[in-house]
Amino acid sequence: MKRILAFASVLAVLSAPAYAADFVEPAPAPEAVEPLPTGGWYLRKDISYDFMSSDGVDYKAGRDNASFSDVDLDDTGNLGFGVGYQINDYFRVDKTFDYMFSTKFRGSTKGGGSNDGSACDVKCVSTDASSFKAFSLMANAYVDIYRWGVFTPYVGAGLGTTYINWGDLKNTACAAGGGGCDDTVTHKGKDSWRFTYALMAGTSIDINCQWKADVGYRYRHVDGGSMFGRKLNGGPGSDKGFDIHEVRSGIRYQFGDACPVAYMPPAELPAEQPVFK
Structure with missing residues (x-):
């Protein structure tokens, strides 16, 4: 009899509703949103005010070598265009074409005179005037140092060539201390290609996703x-x-969608609690 009761108890327990611990399967974690690439092509346009300085002028006086005693160049302006590529957040390169507006040259020479009975016979001083225009082709590289809000300071360097087109030089020699002047002599101007290097520093300013303003300084040396x-x-x-x-200012247009998307880490799900049923 006891065995029958024990067996019946087991059946009752098995047939009664059982408590089972079933866990809810967690939802898949959302994928992280990666930032858009910062690289890409861009166009640029620049304008500058140029402070000019001549390194001097040498010339032949008969068979002798001589140098101008005074030289001076007027300041001028420059208009530039370029195409470049932003490689990453810190490095970019571009090629630029710059057109320099005409600048006037003034100089003077001192000599021992022509000894030919002219006004400038014994000792003379000349006044010389000319002008030149130029354009440059440059390959440049820049390091964007650090992004601080909308501002990105940078430094850069460039190598290239400059075409100098000199106008005619008008030379007027006069006797030192007075006594008259000779007729003005016109020397034909020359043109040539020159090696050029440049050093730059400035700041890019974000206007929106595609447009950036650029203000800065550039030093160029033309051979x-x-x-x-x-x-x-x-x-x-x-x-x-x-x-x-x-002293330069300009603007750059970045192709493509240059708006960065912030990285969104996966959402942390709360620990699932067992649901009993």
Whole structure:
């Protein structure tokens, strides 16, 4: 009898509703949103005010070598265009074309006179005037140092070439201390390609996702070359090159969707509690 009761008790327990601990399967974690790539092509346009400085002028006076005693260049302006590529957050490169507006040259020479009975017979001082235009082709590289809000300071350097087109040089020699002047002599201007290097520093300013303003400073050095030809026992002459200090402003357009998307880490799900049923 006891065995029958025990067996019946077991059946009752098995047939009664049982408590089972079933766990709810967790939902899959959302995928992280990756930032958009920062690289891409861009176009640029720049304008600058250029402070010009000549390194001097050498010329032939008969068979002798001589140098201008005074040289001066007017300040001028520059208009530039370029295409570049933003490689990553810190490094970009571009190629630029710059057109320099005409700048006037003034100089003077001192000599021992022509000894030919002219006004400038014993000791003379000349006044010389010319001008030149130029354009440059440059390859440049920049390091964007650090993004601080909408501002990104940068430094850069460039190498390239500059085409200098000198106008005619007008030379007027006068007797030192008065006594008259000779007729003005015109020397044919020369043109040449010159090696050029540049150093830059400035700040990019984000306007929106595609547009950036750019303000900065650029130093360019243009090597020397031919300046004017020979005329009446004077010349030819060559300039020793130029130093150009530029205050620049410009704008850049970045192709593509340049708006960064912030990284969103996966949401932390609360620990699932067992549900009993």
